Amino acid sequence: EGIGVVCLNLTGHVHQLHLAAPLSPYEQSALGGKINPSLLELNHLSTLDLSNNNFSSIHIPKLFGLLESLTYLNLSRAQFQGAIPHNLGNLSKLQYLDLRGNDLISESLQWVSGLSSLQYLDLSYANLSKATDWLQVTFKHPSLLELHLSACILEDDPHLISVNSSKSLAVLDLSWNSLSSVPKSIFSLHGLVSIDLRFNSLDGRIPDYFGNISFLEVLDLHQNSLNSSIPNSLFCLNHLRFLHLSSNKIQQDISEILQNNQLSGHLTYQLGQFKNLSYLSLAQNNISGPIPSSIGELSSLKYFDLSENQLNGTFPLCFGQLESLETLDFGYNLLEGVVIETHFSELTRLTTLKASHNRLRFEPNSSWIPPFQCQIIELGHWHLGSKFPLWLKFQKELSSLDISHVGISDVMPTWFVNLPTQFEYLNLSYNQLTGGISYLNVTNSIDLSSNRFTGPLPRVLSTLRYLFLSNNSFSGSLSELICNPSLKEMVALYIDINLLIGEIPDCWNHWENLAYLNLGNNNLTGKIPPTLGYTNPCMLNLRNNSMFGELPSTLRNSWSLVMLDLSENHFSGSVPTWIGDKLSNLVVLSLRSNNFDGYIPRKICDLQFLQNLDFGHNNISGVIPKCFSNLSEMATKNETNNELSTPYFIDYSFYLKALLVLKGREGEYGSTLGLVTSLDLSANRLRGEIPKEIGSLVGLLSLNFSGNLLTGNIPDNIGNMELMESLDLSMNRLNGEIPPSFSNLNFLNHFNVSYNNLTGHIPTSTQLQSFENLSYVGNHLCGPPLTKNCTSKNIPTDVGNKGRKVNWLYVSIVFGFVLGFWSVVAPLFFIRSWRIAYYQKLDQIC
Template identity: 75%
Template sequence: PIFHQCQFYKSLLVLDLFWNRLTSVPKSIFCLHGLLSIVLSGNSLEGPIPDYFGNTSFLEVLDLSRNHLNSSIPNSLYSLNRLQFLSLSSNQLQGTISMDMTNNQLSGHLTNQLGQFKNLSYLSLAQNKISGPIPSSMGKLSSLKFLSVSENQLNGTFPLCFGQLESLEILDFGYNLLEGVVLETHFSNLTRLTTLKASHNRLRFEPNSSWIPPFQCRIIELGHWHLGPKFPQWLNFQKKLSLLDISDAGISDVMPTWFLNFPTQIGYLNLSNNQLTGEISYLNVRCIVDLSSNEFTGPLPRVFPPLGHLILSNNSFSGSLFELVCNSSNGEWMEVLYIDRNLISGEIPDCWNYWRYLGLLNLESNNLIGKIPPSLGYRDLLVLNLRNNNMFGELPATFRNSTSLMMLDLSENHFNGSIPAWIGDKLSMLQVLSLRSNNFGGHIPRKICDLQYLQNLDLAHNNISGTIPKCLSNLGAMVNRSNHSYSMHRSTIISNFFYLSALLVLKGREDEYSTTLGLV
């Protein structure tokens, strides 16, 4: 037997047994755990590939080509996460192949030899540093069902060869540098496609208005493509859609009626950063809606449970908040409500009792008047932003209950009274407190100094008198950006988009900034 005493060969790095007459892989080599390269090509190896290769965890090169190996590829080969070269050519292997190399440090270009893996059914090279074009040989992967090359640095055009992948069900090439024009023929044979993720590329897709896609997708992500100026008519034929992202897609059109009457309830809808116009009477979306930065007008749309995130920022919605807030079923599951930078008028209604999961409320830059409703203080908010309205009155005592509040921005209103001392006691999680440009009077309570996580305190342009508490110098979080030790027990509700924004004013210059403040 070869290497029957492993201790004498434990420092061996390269094993080359090329062009011999071996009929099986010697088991004794699998005790050589430090091997970097094993070459057994050109032998007469028979039977299945041994599982023992999974023990050689440092292996970078494995060449088993030109043998008589059969059966399928064992899962143990997929655990060799340092492998850089694998050759199994000229054997009698059967079955399908799965290859998952997600989240590594792979670099360089994709080889044209990928097309040789005719039985490859699953290929993920996502989250690496792969650059260059996608090789046309990938169109030969006739068994491929899953392909992800997302979050790399791939450039060039979107190859026509993808239209040949008749077995493909999931395609993800988002977050790359691909550019150019995508044609209808790119999708001509993708009849089994259920997931198309391709956001954050530089691609343009303007099919004929009569084009009917050959697929029925559940997930479509084409954010940052150029799909406009007309609203994509071909989406009318996607009857199984549950997630749609066509944000920042150059669409400047009226929201079509057929889209509002979609036959299925979409789970996630992102139409943000377009120039969509018109009124929206209702939204039949199950989980998350983002219509921000468009040109929608009219009253706020009706929504239905179990909608959790409603983001309507930076539009021209007008009218009252009453119907949205006081219809008890609307707020039953709502976690995030952003209606900032619109034309909403009237008072904030005092019927927040049913909004038991509300965490983020942003009503900044509207035409709101009146006082802060007491019932809002009973919601365990993380963020409350009422900046730049025409509101007045004092901060309700019910806000003593908002013990999870991290951002409170009441700036640019007409609030009055003294700054409550209980802010320092009860709102101990505050990181942003902005009361700028109001009518607050009295002195700065010393209890403010107890806000150990406070990073932004703005009390300018009020009627505050007295001395500045010396203990403000103890607010170490303003200079120390180290990770906080406290547990964010409700951070799961803020999903992937949560940020805190505040207005930082230095020497008369106003800068809006966004920061995760160590939360995500």
Template identity: 70%
Template sequence: MAIATMTTPLPISFFPILLLIPAVCFTICHANSNLLCIQSEREALLKFKHHLIDPSNRLSSWVEGGDCCEWTGVVCHNSTGHVNKLHLAAPLSEPDGFATNAEMEAYYNSRLGGKINPSLLELKHLSSLDLSYNDFNSIHIPKFFGLLESLTYLNLSRAQFQGAIPHILANLSKLQYLDLGGNDLKSKSLQWVSGLSSLQYLDLSSADLSEATDWVQVTFKLPSLLELHLSGCGLNNDPSPTSVNSTKSLVVLHLSGNSLSSVPKWIFSLHGLVSIDLSYNFLEGSIPDYFGNISFLEVLDLNWNHLNSSIPNSLYSLNRLQFLSLGNNQLQGTISSAIGNLSSVTQLDLSVNQLNDQIPLSIGELSSLKLFDVSKNQLNGQIPLSIGQLTSLEKFDVSENQLNGQIPLSIGELSSLKLFDVSKNQLNGQIPWSIGQLSSLKLFDVSENQLNGTFPLSLGRLESLETLDCGYNLLEGVVSETHFSNLTRLTTLAASHNRLRFEPNSSWIPPFQCERIELGNWHLGPKFPQWLKFQKKLSYLDISCAGISDVMPTWFLNLPTQFKHLNLSSNQLRGEISYLNVRNIVDLSSNRFIGPLPRVFPTLPFLILSNNSFSGSLFELLCNSSSEKGMEVLYIDKNLISGDIPDCWNHWQRLILLNLGSNNLTGKIPPSLWHLNLKMLNLRNNTMFGELPSTLQNSPNLIMFDLSENHFSGSVPAWIGDKLSKLVILSLRSNNFDGHIPHKICDLQFLQNLDLAHNNISGVIPKMF
């Protein structure tokens, strides 16, 4: 769950360019309501509208005879009445991955499309044109845009344009702001940019500039350029040494997502830089010391590279720095106590490196810090007590290190804290009671440590909490309803593998609607937990090893939610199950379920029903549909399944692990089974018979092959040594095989377990053994 975003912020000290960017608005009225727009311009706009596709009728105010200065997105000059701004950016931002279908549909309908009519050329006084975030369905940028000579602002970003960037745009000598980012564009040279002598802001992100080797020489000759955004452009290292005037005006340089293997040296001549983004490149070696000379620097993003040095001391002198991201590299060494000098830093990301030693106490001096992420390193020692001084802190992530000691009581002072993640360390002691003071906390993850003591009652006061994960610890004692009394926003409750006992009143109705509940190894029984009846959004449930000895309730199988993951294993649940509405993983192993095998979702990848009393045939499960099955793992061993194995495996092409051992299966292995790309086949302890068919050679990826304790006969084929070369376990024990042990078995170089005992095999044991 993202609590604090890691997007590079606009430097707060950099304001000149903001004056150039018009505010996006969608109903803009003329300042002088008595002044009508020019008739020729009104007609030009109507022609422009006629060729647009407008699914949401955004331009409904654009009607014949109306005052175009009152139309949506149109701005007229307040004295002449000429149209000088046209702001038609899509009004809705792109939805995230959690958007509903209705939100997605509203977004797509809000975007304009179609063609762009040259009638815009009639708007002789047009200074600002914004068509960003629309959908022009891969048309080219119209060349006539280069004839709109009054333009100072042109924004076509993320509007689904494609093709070559028209070089005629070089005619726009008054242009101060040009954003073509996020389209599918290409330019073999940037020489055309040199004509934009007034340009202050240039964004060509996502354009293919891999052949534009002149990008440095051209852009750095623009006398007024303040911001340069060339992210994801396929740029390589500059082949020629380039000298850059140290008085250059550039303040923002974003080159993320390219193929740079070293930091361009000319960057260090740009002493006025405020923001540098070189993330998602292939930078190697050391972080250059020269960054410390760029004294105005507020944003430095070197995330996702291959840098492998220590953190240079020069970085700690950048007292204006607000955003520092060095994550996802191979940085080594320690975090210096000099980090306390970064008095302005608000976001500090050193995650996914190889940093060691302790987190310095001086971290408490970063009074403006909002995000501190050192996860996935090799840090040791204790969490410094000084973190209690970070009253602005919103995200604290030290997960996946080697930290020890206790969680300090001082975390209760972090009144702004939203995310606290110390998982996968070696912390001990109790969860501090002061946790209950964190009224803004949304995520609390202390899983996979050695915490002991009880589940603190103060957790029940965290009204903002959405994710609670304290699994895989040594917590013990009784958990009551009071522990959850105010957790109305809880969506994830994960606390498996502790020594906790939950005994709510049978009529308890939880205050939360969880999507994920993991209470494996809790004591929840002996009755099936009635309170789960009220969880209408549940998609992940693990109540394995929970001491439940009860009939599976009908209401649980009829819950309106569709599970993604259901683990009820290692209880004493009983009864029949006709259908399982689960998409990804089902584990009902080690219970006492009876009756026919349940029907399952056609694309279910993992089904584990081992160690129950399911009976009947395999036919309904395997053959009830001709559609492609999504199953990858199928375990039905240790049940009472009887009859032949049906010959309908042609639709199970994804299956790799199949365990049907310890049932009452009879007959031969069906031919269609050998059309699968199996890695494991276990049919042990049944009453099957027949010889090993030559079609078994079609399963070259078998790692485990177990036919023991059946009635198979014939000789052990020599081709096993050639065709099943990946075998690690081969067990043919307690069958009726005869003949000699083939020498070819000696060629199985990965073989660790070979069991041919209790057969009729004769002859000499191969010397290679």
């Protein structure tokens, strides 16, 4: 016998071939190529296992259908492709067939009918979208015990044919399909023990018929759109031990779910029917009300998940009675009140406690020793008192801890830093922890942000991927951390809002996995190091430091950048053309408050995903590019993508945040960043007219061209930008009237056209009349909200008064002339001696 070959002892015939490749990525021993027809010579072969191999270029050979002695055939995850050969149906002795995880297709399952001895069938991930007979064939198969058709693109049967269902089928897996309703034929499969319908499109009510399947032990309906309430019949399933209803739209009071008040008022009796229930998940629904104390009767419960609902009231003491409980998750609810040691008195088997985002208070006696040894504890947003929790000292197996936002104002205890346990995840953020930290024994993720830690940056493990130290008082240099060659796994590094000094070191060569870097709001100086440009992150934030110089050309290699914020530094030179040419994925670009000069490069217009562009407060000259109309994300009305995320993470939910100057003030945008679109070119030296092409950016929420040297009329089509919330054109040299189309801007809440040369009537609208006079000062405008009324020619009345003053000036000149003339002539006319003397003088001159 060779490896994987089993022969019959008496005859020596090959009986079994176990040629499955190992799943380990470190063992490269997968079989491939064509399958030799000599396999047909093994007439006594009953077992053939070729799973996990690599036959990516071939179909399943038809010769398998000629191996008449086969009882077991496993071709799962072997990368076969194409149509499933129908002659497999000739294997009348076959009891086990596993074809899952290949790239297969079948337009009919009629061949399955020929497998008269079949007990186990798994066709998961095969394309059965055209196999409309799947239900009729499989549900009436006489010997089938277990059926797996997960992710087979199955849809509802439009024919609704009644099937004489099998009495034998016990396990049914139809998960990850496109079913919008539960096939009614399921409810005639009275022998079913397990039903898996998760990740479908089921909607409406949970069918009452599930209660007819009296031996049901496992029911998984999570990740659907089921609504209304849980049917009473479900609570008659005495054998039920696994119930998963998470991520639906169930709206019901928790007490109704647990006590089934349609039957009787004996709460304990009703819950006693669940004595076999070991797994109960109702997470991510709209379940409300307080948790009833009789939950303590579920004596077999090992896993209980009520997270992300609307539960209120207190945390019942009865949880302390659930001796079998291993996982308890009631995070993200509205529970409040005091938790005491008794709540955990009998939870000796508890390994996971997730309860973050409730309003609970827990301040046990300093001598309390928990009865459990947890691996995961999440109590974020609880109130744990001002002292660091001493009871954590006794958790020897802890790998994940979240005590963020819990009100601790204490020095980080030495015993905690020196715990023998190695954390995978540690979150102590948003407390008032003080002191220095020299070393952190965490393998994956650390979040110490928004505390008061001081001293140099801590040393970390080489496996660390996420390090968040934002908003503390860490000081010193970045060199020891950044230049550590063992830190090759780091994905996110946030050290913004600290007291770091010196230059950013030029040793980023080994940071090949870096996706998010935030060093903003420190005291960093110097230029951007060239090697940083080769890290190719998704986000780079160096805002509000004292950095200078031109942008290094190596940054053109960071083509993955979605957000680039270099604002509030002293960077200089012209805006590089390669930003528009190479950084094609940019969504947020801020070079605000620097010393950039030159023209705006036309290549910026090629940034098809750009939603926020801020070049404000620089020395940029030239004209506003007409090609801004090519910025398609600004020209599209975005109504769907609230959060701006990147596809970089699989195991860590991560969303970008940005500081944007909108409506005249700076604010942080995170969960709504994907909805924000802004264009800010304020406080530069831009000349010429505002191009009419700007009016095509109908998705803009904020437009700021203030503080430039712009001339000409305001384009009328800016009034088509109906989503605009903030518009600032102040302190320019614009003339003409405010376009009447501005009356269409119904969402404006910040508007400023002050200090231009605008004239005429302010258009009438709901919004334009709601702003103060300061929005219009320094022009020649009239009409509400200004007190200056307009004439029939839209000329302010005070301008007319000024005209009359000019006429009075002429009158005064004439009057002065007449007065001066008659002051000389009148005496000559009325005084005879003056007149004689005057004419004698004229005679002498002549």
